[in-house]
Amino acid sequence: MxxxxxxxxxxxxxxxxxDGNEVSLESFRGRRVILYFYPxxxxxxxxxxxxxxxxxxxxxxxGDLVVLGVSKDxxxxxxxxxxxxxxxxxxLSDPELDVHKAxxxxxxxxxxxxxxxxxIRSTFVIDADGKVEKALYNVKATGHVARLMKDLxxx
Numbered sequence: 001m002x003x004x005x006x007x008x009x010x011x012x013x014x015x016x017x018x019d020g021n022e023v024s025l026e027s028f029r030g031r032r033v034i035l036y037f038y039p040x041x042x043x044x045x046x047x048x049x050x051x052x053x054x055x056x057x058x059x060x061x062x063g064d065l066v067v068l069g070v071s072k073d074x075x076x077x078x079x080x081x082x083x084x085x086x087x088x089x090x091x092l093s094d095p096e097l098d099v100h101k102a103x104x105x106x107x108x109x110x111x112x113x114x115x116x117x118x119x120i121r122s123t124f125v126i127d128a129d130g131k132v133e134k135a136l137y138n139v140k141a142t143g144h145v146a147r148l149m150k151d152l153x154x155x
Contacts, residue, residue: 002104003104003135003137004103004104004124004132004135005132005135006132006133006134006135007131007132008131008132008135009130009131009132010025010033010035010103010124010126010130010131010132011025011099011102011103012024012025012026012130013025013094013098013099013102015070015092015093015094015099016075016092016093017075017078017090017091017092017093018075018078018079018081018082018090018091018093019075019079020075023068023090023092025068025126025130026130028066028068028126029128029129029130030128031064031065031066031128032063032064032065032066032125032126032127032128032133033065033066033067033068033124033125033126034053034060034065034066034067034068034123034124034125034126034148035068035070035103035123035124035125035126036049036053036067036068036069036070036121036122036123036124037069037070037071037100037103037105037106037119037120037121037122037123038050038069038070038071038119038121038141039071039072039118039119039121040071040072040073040119041071041073041077041078041080041081041091042077042080042081042084045121045141045142046071046141047081047085048141048142049121049141049142049144049145050069050081050085050087050091051085051087052144052145052146053067053069053089053145054085054086054087054088054089056145056149057088057089059149059154059155060149060154062154063152063154064128065125065152065154066089067089067090068089068090068092069087069089069090069091069092070091070092070093070094070099070100070105071091071092071093071094071119072093072094072095072097072100072119073091073093073095074093074095075093078091078092078093097119100119103122103124104120104122104135104137105119105120105121105122105137106118106119106120107120109138120137120138121138121139121140121141122135122136122137122138122139123136123139123144123148124136125148125152134148134151134152136148
C-alpha cells in the first residue's frame with residue numbers, strides 16, 4: 001500500500017455520511033480539509049480523538065479548516081456515535097475500505113507486537129486546491145489534535 005506525501009493530489013471520493021447523504025471531497029474545494037481515518041466508532045481511542053476534534057472545531061474553522069472523519073462503520077453506527085458524543089462534523093462510511101486504501105490508511109500494522117491487516121489511524125490536511133499539505137500515519141488518538149493544531153499554527 002503506497003502512502004501519500006506532501007504535494008500529492010488527494011484522491012477524490014464520495015461517501016455516505018451518518019444520515020446516508022453523499023459527501024464528496026470535491027465539494028470542499030476552496031477550503032482546507034482535515035481528513036482523518038479511525039478504526040472504529042464508539043471505541044475509547046476513537047471517541048477521545050473525535051471529541052478532541054469536536055472540542056476544537058471553532059479554532060480549526062478559524063483556520064479555514066473543515067473536519068471529516070472516515071471509518072469502515074456503517075451509517076447507522078456513525079449516527080449512534082454522532083448522537084452519543086454530540087459530534088458536529090461529518091462522519092463518513094467506507095465499509096469497503098476503498099478510500100482507506102487510496103489514502104494508505106489500511107494495510108499491515110503492528111498490534112500488540114503482531115503484524116495484522118487493519119485501519120492505520122491517519123490524518124491528512126488537504127489544501128484548498130486538493131493537494132496533500134500533510135500526511136500523518138500511525139498517529140496516536142490522545143493528544144493528536146493538539147499537536148496537529150500546533151503544527152498548523154492554530155491556537
